[in-house]
Amino acid sequence: MTPISSGKKEVFYDASFEAARRTLADARLEQGALDQVVAAGYDIACGRTITNMYTTPAAGGYIKDETRISDDGMFALAQAWMRIGAGFGPTMCLAYGISSEAPMPLISSLMFEPLFHRPFGLYAGMAAAIQASAYCAESKAKPEDAALVVMKNLKQGSRNPRSRKVKPVTEKQVEKSPMAAWPLRELDLPNYSDGTVGLIMAPEHEAKRISSCPIWIEGIGWSIDSYYLGERNLAELKSLSEAARRAYLMAGIKDPAKEIQVFEVAEQSSYYEIMAYEALGLIAPGGGAKLIRSGATELSGRIPVNPSGGAISADPVAATGLFRVAEAVLQLQGRAGKVQVPGAKRALASVSSGPAGQASCVVVLRRD
């Protein structure tokens, strides 16, 4: 991975090359050992169409098999997992998140259909705000609870050298942060950033040969909810719970809070993280606020969530989910440094994309 930054330091395909170079070096592999590159990134955010024609060769894909997912990198992880299941060998899964070259709220508003929704000025942050207020109305969660998520994640982000340079904040600072879209303040929303991350994936026999500490995909699931906000119960993250259900079923997990030691959740807002506690089955519906108040999801808590700092610290859109996977892998390998959760054996990473968590992917990882 490349360190996440505010961007504008290098062109996006140089970042892909750098991330791929570091990833290959980490696995002690040469580019020639790769069978394929499965990339992920958004064209419109890069201001060019067909951006994979730059990033995939830069990521080691020259004259190799390739595909590109135009969504978060975790969906590329899912597709790469299936391609490997269908016979491919060592794979570079790479996500490029470029937010510095385009006005991201405008880019996200282009996601809305142009006839009835876009004229309202809807954008990702506003959809997250509508969701947050719907959740508060149903669950009694308060802005103070969301502020705890912001404080926790920025504290972790400030300790994580792989995240963006952020500073810890106090509850007062969160309260004073400018209102973005009620009830969300600027600090409640993800921190648009630039960052590129690569993972080497391989079938079992090759993974054992390449790595002394391979991390296994034990369960994976993804799902999507309706696009129309009015059709959904916005107080729940339905696609996230469906993706988790599929992943848990595959991994044979009954009680995630007991069986999984680290959670890396790409939060679309501070409220989203509280809702995700419920969707991922860490606590019963409506109990999310209680869980953040209890401190259980702190690094030192019973079920650490986002020890990396999460998306509130750094959100390289399209790579945020795959960064979560990379952080989870480092946790399981005991290489997470200052944000290490001691003795983690199993980890979960999740992401949502689309307005108000429309589409989600969940992966459960395990070390030997």
Next chain:
Amino acid sequence: MRRVAIIGVGQTKFRTRRDDATHEELTFEGVSRALEDAALSISQIDSFVYGTMDPFDGVNSPDKWCVGGAGAIGKPYIKISTGGTTGLTTGIAAYHQVASGAFDVSMAVCTQRVGVGDDAQSILNTCVCPIYERDAGAGAITIGAHQASRHMFKYGSTDYQRALVSVDAHKNALNNPFAHIQVDINPEDVMNSRMIEWPLRLLECCPRSDGACAVIFASEEMAKKLCPNPAWVWGEASIIDSYWWGERPDLADWDTLSLAGRRLFKMAGIGNPLKEIDVAELYAPFTSQILLELEALGFCGKGEAGPLIEKGVFKMDGEMAVTPSGGVLCTNPIGATGLVRLTEAVLQVTGKADKRQVPGAEVALAHAWGGTMQLHALMIVGKHKR
């Protein structure tokens, strides 16, 4: 790896603009036709792969908007965008979802509404380097023209040979009710049409089209239960070249297509492509590219495509039919075009191609290229299992 069959295909009639349908409604049309063809209900589809090229339709990630039209709410759904190859890489993604054992029935669906966007070429122009290439107007036509002129210089191909490519494609399109441009033309019409970018004239360049296409893949076991007459996937390949065109050894030869073709033929067990393949649905938005593609895929030697086209080897009744659908020259819904190639290949080997049917077709190849010549995707389907 599991054996995979294609048990249903569907496409809409392609037009310059579809003002009567939104992106989502167009997706619904394509999906409905594939379900009809397979006699399946939407509940029987386990997973979905959606393909489109975003900027052309003025919507960022239209997959999110179209999920209801695709019938995928609550199901696994992944979005693919790889340039011109998108349609075929979407098909390949659905194929891998089944081949890996992750899902039993998977649907690939592609929608494109180029008609609502700005001119397709000006959007395509954003794919090239903004500092060195964009101001020169570089885009797809530039590539076609460069390849054409280089092929003329190196192998002596002629304007007349390329005009024949156009005439054959347009004649074939007359038999295809889904084709966009349906006109009967002769070589003189082509050679007298307006110059677009030398040496390519108007009738040597594709239109831009609106429409949708869907293909349903199933595991062998499910195919046995669900479909009496499936097409079997024999193999697939994809490839990417480096970004800069100036790095190509020679624009008259499409080396990456040769490499991908070799991988494909190895996987599919094809020794002599011209003899063993009955139909090739090649992706050629410009006449010149049929020549390069036939040569790169080994259907003939380098420089031989032109003379063989003059002899009629690649006509409907020739040794191997090239794009009996009329191909990309007559219909180009950018991000769906590759899936249309696969759909047409499937229709041929399942004997459902109606007036454009090549008699006795048993093995068909689908191809797509994308980017500014960097990408290729390929798939071979057969009437019988391999």
